[in-house]
Amino acid sequence: MASDLKIGQLAKQAGVNIETIRYYERLNLLGPSSRLPSGYRLYNRDAQRRLRFIKNAQALGFTLHEIAELLNLRVSSRARCGDVQRKAEAKLAHVEAKIQELHALAGALKHLIRTCRAGQPTEACPILESLEQETTNMARASSSSLRPGDKGRS
Amino acid sequence: MASDLKIGQLAKQAGVNIETIRYYERLNLLGPSSRLPSGYRLYNRDAQRRLRFIKNAQALGFTLHEIAELLNLRVSSRARCGDVQRKAEAKLAHVEAKIQELHALAGALKHLIRTCRAGQPTEACPILESLEQETTNMARASSSSLRPGDKGRS
């Protein structure tokens, strides 16, 4: 079909690296719909949609692992929309928790910045001193990374 | 001195893994203040403070690399408190940008969740459909991870 793309064309269309597409294939996220006799990968419209799906879901903060689950839900005939909804809700809770954490972090940083008088030598720097304290009111920037190793896309 | 700890005691005191302490040593973040003739590492009060510093700074969202810079600022006699302040401000800007991003993400997720009617089979799931769209109003969860590979501590 005319809509079948080779890997380089697909990569360009989606704005990703060729290697990334083959990386997704290794993770069983996205395979070619067919191959030329030479072995060249071909991607039809479905595959192109699938790659968009991956990229959009990534933009929503889903990990590749979670995206694989979402894609499997789509295929499974027994899966319900509610299953997807629950995953989205879990992710939302995760995002909102992370926002709270970061607010606490920002507050602690602001506090430190306020106490700092720029001219002092660093032996007397209140920021550094506070970082040495045993018991801090430091934001306990706890766990729950949203997407570990997050690179995102600009 | 009585306050010198062996690596296992320091690890327990700080609530970290022994291997983590030796990992910090490899990164030139935290070395033993001395060694027993047997080669056992010993950590004095300064080293204990230094480890707290690392953990507190981590809790504020600094990477180990940035923490190394902060520790160097503390040692350098030419460094000024303002240098530290600037680093804290840069980190704050980073944190606040990340918060904005996550807000956009949360909004997009909420929107998707609202449009979902749980009983539907997944072929008709509006969330999955929207993820396939070419042009989405998806949050462009762009770049700027706060702390890549973030594991944090609970």
Added chain:
DNA sequence: CTTGACTCCGTACTATGGTACATGGTGTAC
């Protein structure tokens, strides 16, 4: 003096999401 806990070092492995490179085959335009 033996047992068990602790420590040493070096290396490999984990997760996450890619990127890079070498070596060789393919496809096509001129």
Added chain:
DNA sequence: GTACACCATGTACCATAGTACGGAGTCAAG
């Protein structure tokens, strides 16, 4: 018919922050 872009595979490498493990040496209590 040859040059050049493209693609194949496999493997290694990047950052980040650790964790795990094997084999050997050490320390303290009984």
